[in-house]
Amino acid sequence: MEKKILITGGTGFIGTILCRELINKGYALTVLSRQPADAVRALCGRVEVTSDLKLLEGHQGYHAIINLAGEGIADKRWSPSRKQALLDSRIGVTRSLVDIARSWQSPPEVMVSGSAVGYYGDQGEHLVTEDTHPHQEFTHELCRDWEQAAQAMAKLGTRICLCRTGIVTGRGGGFLQRMILPFRLGLGGRLGNGQQYMPWVHRDDVVSGLIWMLENPHANGAYNMVSPNPVTNREFTRTLGKVLHRPTVFPAPAPVLKLALGEMAGLLLTGQKAVPARLQAEGFQFKYPELEAALADSVA
Numbered sequence: 001m002e003k004k005i006l007i008t009g010g011t012g013f014i015g016t017i018l019c020r021e022l023i024n025k026g027y028a029l030t031v032l033s034r035q036p037a038d039a040v041r042a043l044c045g046r047v048e049v050t051s052d053l054k055l056l057e058g059h060q061g062y063h064a065i066i067n068l069a070g071e072g073i074a075d076k077r078w079s080p081s082r083k084q085a086l087l088d089s090r091i092g093v094t095r096s097l098v099d100i101a102r103s104w105q106s107p108p109e110v111m112v113s114g115s116a117v118g119y120y121g122d123q124g125e126h127l128v129t130e131d132t133h134p135h136q137e138f139t140h141e142l143c144r145d146w147e148q149a150a151q152a153m154a155k156l157g158t159r160i161c162l163c164r165t166g167i168v169t170g171r172g173g174g175f176l177q178r179m180i181l182p183f184r185l186g187l188g189g190r191l192g193n194g195q196q197y198m199p200w201v202h203r204d205d206v207v208s209g210l211i212w213m214l215e216n217p218h219a220n221g222a223y224n225m226v227s228p229n230p231v232t233n234r235e236f237t238r239t240l241g242k243v244l245h246r247p248t249v250f251p252a253p254a255p256v257l258k259l260a261l262g263e264m265a266g267l268l269l270t271g272q273k274a275v276p277a278r279l280q281a282e283g284f285q286f287k288y289p290e291l292e293a294a295l296a297d298s299v300a
Contacts, residue, residue: 002028005214006056008093009068009114011035011043013173014165018066018207019044025211030062032069053100061106064214067113067150069093074175078138078264086142090114094149101156110159112213113150117166117199117224119143122270125197129277130164130222138263147222159220161213163206166226166274169298170203176298179240186246192254192269194234199226199274202288202297212284224276228289233271236291243295 005022009015010031019029029047033040037049050056071089076082094113101107120128121135134140147162154160169176182188206225213219231239241248257265276284288294 002026003063004028004030005064005066006030006032006062006097006108007047007066007068008032008097009070010047011040012068013170014168014203014206014210015068016043017170017203018068018210019047021207021211023047030056053096056100057103059100059104061101061104062108063110065097065101065108065111065113065153066210066214067094067097067111070114070146073116073118073139073142074264074267077262083138087145090142090146091149094146095152098149098152098156101153101158107156108153108158110161110214111150111153112161112163112210113147115143115147115162115164115222117164117226117272117274118267119147119164119222120272120274122266123197123272123274124270125195125273128199128224128272128274130224131277137266139267159217161219162222163210163213163225164222164274165206166199166201166224166230166272168201168203168206169294171298171300174203176295180244180299182250183240183244183246183248187250188237188241188246188248189250189252190234190237190248191252191257192233194232194237194251196233196269197230197271197273198233198236199224199230199272200236200291200294201226202286202294205286205288208287209279209284212279216282219282221278223278224274225279226274226276227291227294228276228280228286229291230273230275231291233268239291240295240299243292243299
């Protein structure tokens, strides 16, 4: 019998590839999306589409939920209304998933829910594992409340995995898409002093990691979904320039970024030297552990 999975965020940069991989593995998918069903299928493949979780009330149940919903954290300046939208699109949707699952005939066996290494806040040069104490700031509060909302599903007997993702590289989208044009024009450069860490990861590894959490019955709790080799912004900039065969001599000064972006500039000027301690200890293998190969594939 096909195992059925409910996915939120299925039409996103990670979700579209994840859906196709899961279909290839024989899963039956239902994607929550406000887009027309034909548009969702064009992105995700052969899936069912629901526009409202309330339509699933009293459902027979799903084997699993993969929860990747959330508006782009760096898409707009962080006004009070924008912060609320970021909270609602993550925490609100996750709480709704838990409420709807309570009405199902059978609760899900597993829920894999998105989060981010922003959970830890600014950590400077300190090595960050899943046991690192977080720095109190907006990104931590956002991820903390998002994770707590997901963990409420455990009361139904559901296994919970929390995927604390870093900066995702890959073809045709994501944050890298915004960087490629100026770098191709020779206008790229470090951000601020370039010493802040960028906990990057290739999209293929994120997709593989989500499936590993889904299928590994021993996986549980929070996992840093980042490359085992974090780099500083200066190193990332230099490597991207090398891959594109372009100079990287135009830095963006910190005062300019703070003036332009306000509080959100902290996303660019601070970071985490995060490592996937639990994933590696539990046997997960990365396809792209090194930055240069990951970027070469991402800009091909």
